[in-house]
Amino acid sequence: MTAEPVYKRVLLKLSGESLMGERQYGIDPQVVDRYAEEIKSIFELGVQVGIVIGGGNIYRGVKDSADGIDKVSGDLMGMLATVINSLALQNTLEHKGVYTRLLCAIRMEEIAEPFIRRRAIRHLEKNRVVIFAAGTGSPYFTTDTAAALRAIEIEADAILKGTRVDGVYDSDPEQNPAALRFQEITYLDVLERDLKVMDLTAITLCKENKLPIVVFNMNVPGNLRRVVLRQAVGTTVSELSGRDIAKPELVPPKSR
Numbered sequence: 001m002t003a004e005p006v007y008k009r010v011l012l013k014l015s016g017e018s019l020m021g022e023r024q025y026g027i028d029p030q031v032v033d034r035y036a037e038e039i040k041s042i043f044e045l046g047v048q049v050g051i052v053i054g055g056g057n058i059y060r061g062v063k064d065s066a067d068g069i070d071k072v073s074g075d076l077m078g079m080l081a082t083v084i085n086s087l088a089l090q091n092t093l094e095h096k097g098v099y100t101r102l103l104c105a106i107r108m109e110e111i112a113e114p115f116i117r118r119r120a121i122r123h124l125e126k127n128r129v130v131i132f133a134a135g136t137g138s139p140y141f142t143t144d145t146a147a148a149l150r151a152i153e154i155e156a157d158a159i160l161k162g163t164r165v166d167g168v169y170d171s172d173p174e175q176n177p178a179a180l181r182f183q184e185i186t187y188l189d190v191l192e193r194d195l196k197v198m199d200l201t202a203i204t205l206c207k208e209n210k211l212p213i214v215v216f217n218m219n220v221p222g223n224l225r226r227v228v229l230r231q232a233v234g235t236t237v238s239e240l241s242g243r244d245i246a247k248p249e250l251v252p253p254k255s256r
Contacts, residue, residue: 003229005042005045005046005047005229006229006230007047007158007228008046008047008048008157009047009050009124009155009156010042010047010048010050010156010160010228011050011051011052011147011150011154011156011158011159012039012050012051012052012159012162012224013051013052013143013144013147013159013160013161013162013198014052014053014054014218015053015056015143015162015163016053016054016056016057016058016081016082016085016143017054017056018031018035018057018162018163018218018219019031019035019057019085019088020057025057025058026057026058027057027084027085027088029092032089032092033092034221035089035218036089036092036093036095036096036098037096038218038221038222038223038224039051039093039129039224040093040096040097040098041222041224041225042224042225043098043127045225045228047228048125049124049129049130050120050124050129050130050131050132050154051086051089051129051130051131052082052131052132052135052143052147052150053082053085053086053089053143054085054142054143055078055080055081055082055084055085055143056078056081057081057085059077059078059081071139071140072140075135075140075141078135079133079134079135079137080134082133082134082135082143083104083108083111083112083134085133086102086104086112086132086133087102087111087133090102090131093129098129099128099129100128100129100130101113101120101128101131102131103115103116103119103120103123103130103132103133104132104134105132105133105134105136105137105138105146106137112133115132115137117153117154120132120153121154124154130154132150136149141201142199142201142202144198144199144201144202145198145201145202145205147159147161147198147202148201148202148203148205149205151206152209152211156211157212158211158212158213158214159212159214160213160214160216160224160228161197161214161216162217162218162223162224163215163216163217164218164219165217166181166217166220166233167182167215167216167217167234167235168181168185168190168197168235168237169182169195170182170193170195182235183232184235184236184237184238184240185235185236187203187206187207187239188207190203190237191203197213197215197237198213206237207239210238212236212237212238213236213237214234214237215235216233216235217234
C-alpha cells in the first residue's frame with residue numbers, strides 16, 4: 001500500500017548553484033536530470049508542484065563581482081539567469097513526460113507566459129508543474145523572497161527548500177563537524193539565531209502567513225519524496241503550534 005503525501009501543493013526552491021554539480025559555473029545536465037527525476041517522483045504521487053530556481057550558477061550578483069555593474073542591472077541579469085535555468089529544467093521534465101508551464105515575472109512572451117496568479121493556480125489544478133522564473137520581477141529581492149511570495153500566492157502547503165546539507169544547523173556543518181541539526185525550529189528562532197535558512201524578507205513572509213519551510217538535502221536520491229511523505233528528513237521551520245522548540249539533534253559525521 002502506497003503512503004499518501006501530506007502535502008497537496010508545494011513550492012520547491014532550488015538554488016542556481018546546485019545545478020552546477022562539480023562544475024565551476026553553468027549547468028550540469030546530469031544534475032538537472034536527477035532533479036527532474038525527483039520532481040517526477042512526487043508529481044506521480046499527485047502532489048501539485050511549483051518551482052523557483054535561483055541564478056547563481058550563471059550570474060552571482062554585484063556583491064561578488066568587480067565589474068562595475070550597478071545593483072539594479074546586476075539583479076536584472078540575475079533574473080535572466082533564472083530564466084535560463086528554468087528553461088533547462090522545463091525541457092528535462094517534459095522529456096520525462098511531465099507536463100509543465102513556465103511563468104515569468106518579466107514579460108518575454110516568446111519564451112514564457114506572464115505570471116498571473118489565477119493562471120498559475122489553474123495550471124497546477126490541471127496537473128502541470130509550474131516553474132516561476134525571473135524572481136519577483138523587481139530588483140533588490142532575492143529568489144528566496146520570490147519563492148515565499150509565489151508559495152503564498154498559489155496557496156501552497158509548504159516551501160520545500162532543497163540544499164546540499166540535510167537541514168538547519170546551529171552553525172555551518174561544512175565548517176564545523178560538531179554542528180547540531182534541528183529537527184524543528186520556529187521562524188523567530190531562525191531570525192534570532194541568524195541561521196541563514198532564507199533571507200529576512202522571506203522568513204517574515206512565511207511567518208506572517210504561517211507557511212512552513214522544510215529544509216532538506218536535495219542531492220540524496222529519494223529525499224524529496226520522503227519529505228512529502230513526512231518521513232524523518234531535514235528540518236521543519238514553523239510556529240510549532242505553540243510547542244517549545246525541539247532540542248538540536250546531533251548528527252554523526254558519517255551521515256552528513
